Amino acid sequence: MIRLGIFGGSGRVGKLIIQEIGSYSGVELGAVFVRKQLDFSLPEGSFVTNDFTELLRSCDVLIDFSTKEATNSLLHALESASASIPCVIGTTGLSKEEFALMESYAKRAAVLYASNMSLGVAILRQVVEQVAAKLPSADIEISEIHHRYKKDAPSGTALSLAESCAKGREEPLEKILVTDRIKQGERKPGELSIVSLRGGDVAGRHCVGFYLDGEYLELTHNATNRLTFAKGAIECAIWLAGKAPRIYSIDEMFA
Template identity: 35%
Template sequence: MIRTVITGVTGRMGGTLLRLVRESKDLELAGATTRQVSRLESLGVSGGEDLGRVLDTARAQVVIDFTSAEASVAHARQCAERGVAMVIGSTGFTAESRAEVAASAKSIPVVLAPNTSVGVNVVIRMAAELARVLGEGYDVEVLEAHHRMKKDAPSGTALKLAEVLASALGRGQDDLTYARHGQIGARPKQEIGVQTLRGGDVVGEHTVYYFGEGERIELTHRATNRDQFGLGALRAARWVTGRSPGLYDMADVLGFQRTS
């Protein structure tokens, strides 16, 4: 049994992870954190607000963290101090905060993924391959939609899609466009558009459009609940436990050969 700690256990993803860990046959809940400590007893969970203190008594092997970029940086540091592996599904990382996680990953293995769904990671890989095969004759756009409560935009998954598409097409960050308004002129040939929709209770939708002359290809992933994020996170937790220190992502977990 892999002794597992869940951070933010009273949140939407935390609750999903709690149920899935309890249903699994090879992961054991060793503790949890939340700001709503009074709710832990009703959930039948031991833990507290501070991850460091929980880890000091939990004998955990892995922490699964879907909190916030800021909190995840601090949690990674606490895990590194205690030699506990991590799976981070938080989004909204800046280059600086990602670098802080990478620094912690010099001491422990960390899977950092903007989306832990197995399906969406297959789509990310397919998106890059389609871009390479189609080449310069197609205009590429990314559209994402999420619930009204999501704080970061574009989503981490949309940014990951844009990153792999740009790499596949030999383009850079300067070629990414996140908004269009007014007299913007003709679309630059190298441009990759990344557009955002927010509303309702949409769990997550991502579509990559490949606009050609006389045809259009659409590659879409739609999440209808949060279970697939949780199941992917549990798969990552099993994979990362016992690994050598380093910063990994879901491509590593799924055994994808690096192509970009």
């Protein structure tokens, strides 16, 4: 039986992860780390805590779906803790500091980071890399829309899709990426552009377009419910249990 610990259980996706764990065999909820009381009950045998040591002692794999600031605190706590708990991190908008902390902790524990826990997006990233390579003259435009409360833009998923396209083109992303068409003006050859929209309660929509003269190809992923991210996080945690220390990507689940 794999005991899961949840960091950030009061958030939208965190709540869904807690509620969904019961539908998986061989998995149970250990502890949930929150700074305030939850407004719903937990399964029997699990509990709420605001103590990192107690959290780590109560789980075999940790899932983090919180905020940039909270993830920063978690990674510092993991770095100083004696435990080596595998960790699935789905927080977006992380800085170089957080990724450096992640790399450091991954020297002694398995860490899976994904800006989007959707299994469909993982497949889409593989596909757009191939298309970008096979259509070298196509203009690549990525559009994404999320709910009104999303804090980071472009989304972590849009950036990961852009990275896949840049990899297919064998170009450094920072060299070709455009996120402000107003300042940039006319499109230059080889550019890769992202446009971000925010509104309503959209769980997530990402479209990668390859535009040629006379034709274009658009590949779109729609998340109709945040439950898809919760399910993906649990499946990642199950897959990560027992893995050797290093950084993993969700793509490796399909290798």
